[in-house]
Amino acid sequence: EAEVAQSPRYKITEKSQAVAFWCDPISGHATLYWYRQILGQGPELLVQFQDESVVDDSQLPKDRFSAERLKGVDSTLKIQPAELGDSAMYLCASSKHPTKYEQYFGPGTRLTVT
Amino acid sequence: AQKITQTQPGMFVQEKEAVTLDCTYDTSDQSYGLFWYKQPSSGEMIFLIYQGSYDEQNATEGRYSLNFQKARKSANLVISASQLGDSAMYFCAMRALNSGGYQKVTFGTGTKLQVIP
Numbered sequence: 725e726a727e728v729a730q731s732p733r734y735k736i737t738e739k740s741q742a743v744a745f746w747c748d749p750i751s752g753h754a755t756l757y758w759y760r761q762i763l764g765q766g767p768e769l770l771v772q773f774q775d776e777s778v779v780d781d782s783q784l785p786k787d788r789f790s791a792e793r794l795k796g797v798d799s800t801l802k803i804q805p806a807e808l809g810d811s812a813m814y815l816c817a818s819s820k821h822p823t824k825y826e827q828y829f830g831p832g833t834r835l836t837v838t
Numbered sequence: 839a840q841k842i843t844q845t846q847p848g849m850f851v852q853e854k855e856a857v858t859l860d861c862t863y864d865t866s867d868q869s870y871g872l873f874w875y876k877q878p879s880s881g882e883m884i885f886l887i888y889q890g891s892y893d894e895q896n897a898t899e900g901r902y903s904l905n906f907q908k909a910r911k912s913a914n915l916v917i918s919a920s921q922l923g924d925s926a927m928y929f930c931a932m933r934a935l936n937s938g939g940y941q942k943v944t945f946g947t948g949t950k951l952q953v954i955p
Contacts (some may be wrong), residue, residue: 764948766947825873825941828886
């Protein structure tokens with residue numbers, strides 16, 4: 725069964741350092757989502773791509789976060805510089821069509837900023 | 839704006855018993871959808887069940903059923919015959935289409951379910 729891949733699974737970084745996460749959606753899925761999940765809360769959408777275009781980044785802290793999906797396939801989420809409050813689980817999800825409700829989630833990257 | 843409220847931070851249930859996890863929502867949209875996801879301690883989000891706002895019958899998927907009461911704006915998850923493997927966080931979520939026609943999903947804060955042997 726096809727799955728969403730994410731790496732790394734765990735990342736520890738010092739504050740002010742740069743960090744990057746990678747996501748490879750299920751093949752053929754045009755829509756890709758990055759969520760941030762702070763401990764004890766539900767996931768919050770950071771950015772949504774349709775193919776290579778950003779369609780929603782209203783909750784992305786653009787002064788330090790950036791996301792790209794250059795060829796409309798895999799995606800990278802970057803934080804520079806990392807802050808203590810960025811410690812969270814970063815989840816990637818994909819869906820076949822932007823209006824289809826089925827989202828398939830990857831295993832997530834757990835980030836700890838020290 | 840959409841809002842999901844889960845008022846039960848934690849629940850206990852005896853193995854083989856049924857349990858109801860509460861979810862209320864707020865939206866001004868006429869067309870929307872409601873989900874439930876399970877998140878084990880390993881972290882991945884597992885889709886359980888979906889209910890569209892125009893669906894006339896309550897959704898069911900195996901041991902999971904969604905008690906959808908549109909007038910009350912509630913979408914409670916019922917798990918029948920609880921199993922030890924059901925111990926996890928459960929998130930209620932709502933989808934709506936934004937002005938660009940793309941779906942946006944809003945999650946609640948979750949309920950931690952623990953199944954007791």
